[in-house]
Structures are given as structure tokens and as C-alpha cells.
Amino acid sequence: MAMTIHLRADGVSLLLTTDGGLPEVKHWGADLGPVTADDAAALFRAAGYTAEHNAILAPLRVGIVPEARHGWMGTPGLVGSRGGRGWTPAWRLTGTTFDGRALADGFAEEGPGALEFSATADDAGLALALRVELLPTGLVRAQATVTNTADDEYSVDQLALAMPVPKRATEVLDFGGRWASERVPQRFDLTIGTHRREGRRGRTGHDAAYVLHVGERGFGYDSGEIWAVHTAWSGNHLHYAEQVMPGVQVIGGGELLLPGEGRLAAGASYTSPWVYFNHAVGLDPQAWRFHRHLRSLPVHPDTPRPVTLNSWEAVYFDHDAEHLRRLVDRAAEVGVERFVLDDGWFGARRSDAAGLGDWVVSADAHPEGLHPLVSHVRGRGMQFGLWFEPEMVNPDSDLAREHPEWILQPEGRLPGEWRNQQVLNLAIDGAYRHVRDQVSAILAEYAVDYVKWDHNRDLVDAGSALDDGRPGVSAQTRAFYRLLDELRERHPDTEFESCSSGGARIDLEVLERVERVWVSDNIDPHSRQRMLWWTGQLLPLELMGSHIASGTSHTTGRSHTIEYRAATALFGHLGIEWDLTKATEEELAALRLAVGLYKEVRGLLHTGRVVRVDMGSPHLYLKGVVSPERALFSFAVIDEPMMPELGEIRLPGLEPESRYRVSLVGLGHELGVMTGRQLATVGIRLAGRFPEVALLIDVARV
Numbered sequence: 001m002a003m004t005i006h007l008r009a010d011g012v013s014l015l016l017t018t019d020g021g022l023p024e025v026k027h028w029g030a031d032l033g034p035v036t037a038d039d040a041a042a043l044f045r046a047a048g049y050t051a052e053h054n055a056i057l058a059p060l061r062v063g064i065v066p067e068a069r070h071g072w073m074g075t076p077g078l079v080g081s082r083g084g085r086g087w088t089p090a091w092r093l094t095g096t097t098f099d100g101r102a103l104a105d106g107f108a109e110e111g112p113g114a115l116e117f118s119a120t121a122d123d124a125g126l127a128l129a130l131r132v133e134l135l136p137t138g139l140v141r142a143q144a145t146v147t148n149t150a151d152d153e154y155s156v157d158q159l160a161l162a163m164p165v166p167k168r169a170t171e172v173l174d175f176g177g178r179w180a181s182e183r184v185p186q187r188f189d190l191t192i193g194t195h196r197r198e199g200r201r202g203r204t205g206h207d208a209a210y211v212l213h214v215g216e217r218g219f220g221y222d223s224g225e226i227w228a229v230h231t232a233w234s235g236n237h238l239h240y241a242e243q244v245m246p247g248v249q250v251i252g253g254g255e256l257l258l259p260g261e262g263r264l265a266a267g268a269s270y271t272s273p274w275v276y277f278n279h280a281v282g283l284d285p286q287a288w289r290f291h292r293h294l295r296s297l298p299v300h301p302d303t304p305r306p307v308t309l310n311s312w313e314a315v316y317f318d319h320d321a322e323h324l325r326r327l328v329d330r331a332a333e334v335g336v337e338r339f340v341l342d343d344g345w346f347g348a349r350r351s352d353a354a355g356l357g358d359w360v361v362s363a364d365a366h367p368e369g370l371h372p373l374v375s376h377v378r379g380r381g382m383q384f385g386l387w388f389e390p391e392m393v394n395p396d397s398d399l400a401r402e403h404p405e406w407i408l409q410p411e412g413r414l415p416g417e418w419r420n421q422q423v424l425n426l427a428i429d430g431a432y433r434h435v436r437d438q439v440s441a442i443l444a445e446y447a448v449d450y451v452k453w454d455h456n457r458d459l460v461d462a463g464s465a466l467d468d469g470r471p472g473v474s475a476q477t478r479a480f481y482r483l484l485d486e487l488r489e490r491h492p493d494t495e496f497e498s499c500s501s502g503g504a505r506i507d508l509e510v511l512e513r514v515e516r517v518w519v520s521d522n523i524d525p526h527s528r529q530r531m532l533w534w535t536g537q538l539l540p541l542e543l544m545g546s547h548i549a550s551g552t553s554h555t556t557g558r559s560h561t562i563e564y565r566a567a568t569a570l571f572g573h574l575g576i577e578w579d580l581t582k583a584t585e586e587e588l589a590a591l592r593l594a595v596g597l598y599k600e601v602r603g604l605l606h607t608g609r610v611v612r613v614d615m616g617s618p619h620l621y622l623k624g625v626v627s628p629e630r631a632l633f634s635f636a637v638i639d640e641p642m643m644p645e646l647g648e649i650r651l652p653g654l655e656p657e658s659r660y661r662v663s664l665v666g667l668g669h670e671l672g673v674m675t676g677r678q679l680a681t682v683g684i685r686l687a688g689r690f691p692e693v694a695l696l697i698d699v700a701r702v
Helices: 039-046 282-296 319-335 371-380 400-404 429-446 473-490 525-535 562-569 583-607 678-680
Strands: 001-008 012-019 025-029 077-079 092-098 108-111 113-121 124-133 139-148 154-159 163-164 169-178 181-189 194-201 211-214 225-232 237-244 248-255 269-271 274-281 309-310 340-342 382-386 448-451 496-498 516-518 544-549 573-577 609-613 622-625 630-638 659-666 670-674 693-702
Touching: 001 039, 001 092, 001 113, 001 194, 012 124, 012 678, 025 039, 025 163, 025 225, 025 274, 039 108, 039 274, 092 181, 139 163, 154 181, 154 248, 154 448, 163 225, 169 225, 181 525, 211 237, 211 248, 225 237, 225 248, 225 282, 248 274, 274 282, 309 544, 319 340, 319 371, 319 583, 371 382, 371 473, 382 429, 429 473, 473 496, 525 544, 525 562, 525 622, 562 583, 562 630, 573 583, 583 630, 622 693, 659 678, 670 678
Parallel strands: 001 108, 309 340, 309 573, 340 382, 382 448, 448 496, 496 516, 516 544, 544 573
Antiparallel strands: 001 012, 012 025, 077 154, 092 113, 113 124, 124 139, 139 269, 139 274, 163 248, 169 181, 169 211, 194 237, 211 225, 225 274, 237 248, 609 622, 622 630, 630 693, 659 670, 659 693
16 A cells, blocks of 8 residues: 655645554645646655665654564654563554545545554564644644454553654753743753653643754744654653764654553554644744644633632631621722632541542531622622542541542552642542532532633652552543543533643643633742743743732742733633732832733733734844734843843734734833834834843724
8 A cells, every 4th residue: 555645724734654654754844836646756755865885775664653573762652562572663554544434546645534444463462543733823733543463462652652853953942840830941952862741740741841942043932944743642641852973853742651550452442642743934833733722622712711819828728708898898809700719618627638539528617518608709890710639538538538549649558649649530430429429519510611621739759549559540530531521511601721740740731621721830920031032932821821910929939010910811711819809008009000901901902913023132122912903012131231221112914014003001202113123123122121020012003
């Protein structure tokens, strides 16, 4: 079965060929234009490989599931065996379809759509289904399923998917970080060998690679060809960039399986996560592809993102009824549209040492249940939201005392406690039903509009007590997805947020199920300027929870003006994390202005296109959201710049020949009328600014 297939969408081409085995990618990147069979053959000849001395005497083939039997000496796609046998399958293609239509031998050119390849390896007793999609956004995503067709057990140790990148891609950009400092960029040369980023935390992680980019030297926000990979998985996972002799380069990813997690009995299957591949010229166009994809999902919110007040930094575990009522009243007075009651409303949860797992309203904290508070919230015209941490359990809880075997643990010992809690094994049916039914009952009784779903520890030593202590992270991750899917089905009017000690569970798989993420537990604007900037490499603004903190940050201890806090938080899904009962009249007046501005511009911020400008200094952040009619830019000075005069501030992304009126928001200062081309080429001039200030620049077409 020999065929060549060319897919095209939104400036991207994907050209694959197969001679009867698994498909090989001949080109993934910029659009090739219409391609004929003769064109394809010529392209293949031009890309021919001359064998070097002491090398395999055959062309090196790099497939989406790379195979060592074709001379590939880098990371293999499938790693597994049947007790040492069947470890190098000889795959034979048995069928290919495009959007369900069978493809025959020869050449085919199509638009966006889904290719499905079926293959068997009789020598290894395996079958493989490989799905490759070119989405209308130009994103490519791939997923594979391996099935054990023999009678004895087969163990999958790794199933990673990869795509080739050209040799002109010489620099890597990915991310690190920690709690309260997520998505710290790191950039370096791609050299011979493998840059392998393993996430072993049982969740996406504060230090996740997030999106791994490989691009032309010096690539920036609007220049340089870039190829990127993102593994859409909320458990243990893998990203890698690799260069092997004779200079072939790939990027790839997949689930990171712990020992024994990929055991397949006769007839059983293992399916990899979706791995997304993104090609564009510039980091901003790459981000736009992800944003357009997320905005196309059924789960994506289609209503204005309500201003939210979350109670955590206002009251912590002190759920005094009168204090909460006054907080609700103050929230309503400044224009809040959703009130969220955070941790402390359930079980024996008077601190973080007890109560997790007992999802019933605390008679101590709320003697009349939550109905009085919910009624007061709704009476002030606001939605009601509630915090849960469904995957966790405190040892000091009724649940843990009754079912200690439901805690994820290796054989013979409990993992070390983390924030006084352990992980509940949702792969156990009884534990799963306990959480599902208790959470569902609360959502039904109080008609909860919004759930803040938290996850406050890594999965360390996460074994299953009911499976001889074998690793249980993979099964836990799939059970989490199933639980969230089932709760969404039961409560279709409830929105969900992915929170995980802040931003430790943000990936494209969990984003199939939630309307928002919590970017970080750190809402200090000095830190949030960077975190919002780089979280936006994957997420559009409307998915990023972005709150105005109290004057002194609870996480860093730094103090900032309300104008700086509000201008920073504006570029996201706006909220407030502050005990407003202690705010001054001046602060409340400033909050009303900020909330009013957000309501005015959220239609732009949450549908427009994000642009970022490299100011040549780590202390200066210039970004904007543009549409044909209007744009809003933020210029932030987070530390004292070297030069007192900041020079030209370019404002790109506007219609070149249209004319725009430019003004500084809140200062009553109009800078004049200019064309989009003039603003992108020369821009405006701003005098020097003190550090820790953000100016908002309004650009409106005239």
C-alpha cells in the first residue's frame, strides 16, 4: 500500500508518504501550495539521503511513531515488549482513511481533516491505530492506540509521537517554574542529543515544559520560523527536542508511563494522549493558532466572563456569617458578578489539616447550610461559586478513617504528607462513586454556577493499595477526566475552573473540560505581568483567572498601587481576591472604575488577537489586544529601566491604512490620530516612568 498524502490548512502543509509501513512525514511547515504527484516525487528526491560509511545502507525514515528498524537512532516511538520479545514490531499498513473515506494507492491532496492509519505487526502480536489531524487552525495533532492481539501480556513502556523539524531550527524555548512562579522561559541552543523534559508530578506541574518550541536563531514574537510541540495530558508526561546524526531533528511528546502502567492483557489497548504540533512564523502567530483552537471548542464560554470575587485571601478558613454577608455586599457595590466561596465550608475543615474527602456542609461553619449565603449572593444579583478539591483526602477525615485503602500508596506504607493531605485513588470504584455522588449532591442542592476545582499536591509514591502497590498515576489521570466529564454531564449549567496550587494543571486536555484556569496562587502584579504574558502562549485571555489583589500581596509581601494591580489583572478573566470590608472609600471607588472599564472592553479582550512587542529589556512589557475597530495596549514598567526616556513605543497589529485615535486611559491625554502603519512602524513616544506602573493605551478607529 504505497501512497502520498498532502494536507493543507491556514498556511500549513503536512506531506506524508508510506510504502506499506507506518507513514513518514516528508514535510511539516509552511504551505507548499498545490502539489502534484510529480512534485511530491521530486521533493522526495531532493531530500534524498546518502549513506555514510558504517551506516545503515537505506534511506533514514522518520515516522510519527519513529522506528529503530529503519535506522532511527533517536527516541523510539513505541518502547515495549512481551517479556523481551516483540520489542521491534514490523508494522504492515492495512488501511488508510481520510475523514472516514478510504484512500487507495497513489496521491491525494486534501484540506483540513483526519487521517487514520491502521497497521498490524504479526511478529509482535500487535495492532496500531494512528490518527493524524490537520485542524482548520493549522494545528497538527496526533494520537496512537496499540492493541495486544496475542494471548499473553504485552507491556507498553512508552508510546511517543514525533514530527521532523528542519536543520535551520537551532534554538529551543520552553518553560520551567515553581509554585507561585509559573512559566519561566528558558532559551538555549539545540545541539546533538536529546533535550528531554519529563513531568513526574502526577499533574501538569508548575515546572512543566508547557509548550516546547524549536525555531530559527533569534526568533521573536513576529519573526522567525518556529515549530512547537505540546503534550495534552494532565498526568505524567514527556516533551522532547532531539538532534541525531546525521543531523536529523524531531520534536515529540507523550505520556510518561511508570513501571507496569502500560500492561496489556490479551485484547487490551493503550491510547496515547493527543500531541499537538504548531508551526508558524513568530511566537504570536503560534499563540493565535492555539487561541483559535480553544475558542472553537464546545466547552469554550460564549457569554461575557463575569467579574469574580473569590473569598480565599479575604477570609481564609474563617467563615463568619456576618463577615461573609458584608463581603458579598461590598462585592456587589463595586460591580462583582460572581461570588465564590473558597476552602473551609465542609466537614471538619477549620484548617488545612482536616476534612478533605467529606463533601458535606459543615454544621459548625454554616449551621443553616449554605442556603442563607447563597440566597444573599443571588439577592445581590450575583452568581454563586464553590471550591472543591475532589481528588484529595485528609488523613483526619471521616472518609480516610473509614477507607484508608482508598489512599494512593505503594505497598506497605503511606506517601509523605503534602499540605496535610493524601491523594484519593479515583480508579477504585467505591472512591470514585463517593466523590461523584457527594459533589453532585452539593451542586444540585445549591444550583452552583461555578466550581473552583483545586489539586494541591504532587502524586508522590502514588501506588494502588488494591493492586499490590503498583503505580496508579495513569489510571488516576483518566479517572479524573471521567469524573469531570460525568459531573459536567449531570450539571450542564455549571462552569469549572482548573486550579492546582495555582497553575499546575494547564494543558490542552483539561481545557477540553473547563472554562477557566487559575494562572498562579501569586497575584502580585509584579509577578503576574510575566506569568500572564507567557501563559498566553497557549491560552487566550478569557481563560486566565486574573485577580486584583489587596494592597500588600499575601504571597510576596510587596505593595502596589491599585491602578497597577487593576491594569495588570485587566488582561485576563477579571476577579478580586481581597477583603473588601477593609477597603477604603478611595480604594472602592478605584475598584468601581476598574470593573467598569473591564465590562466595557471585555468583548475586545476576549475575542481579539494578542500581540506582544519585545522592548529589549526584561523590565518592560508591552502587549495589546487588537481587532479591526479597536485595540487596547498595556505598557508596564516592572523595574527601573536603564534609560529615563523610553523612546518609541510601537503598537502593531492594526489595519495599516486605517486611522486611529490614540489616548491614555484614565489620564484624559489624547496623543493624536495616526494610521495603523504609522503606529506599527514608528509608534508613540512616552516619557520615563517610575517602576511598578502600567499604562493603558486605547486605540480606536476613526
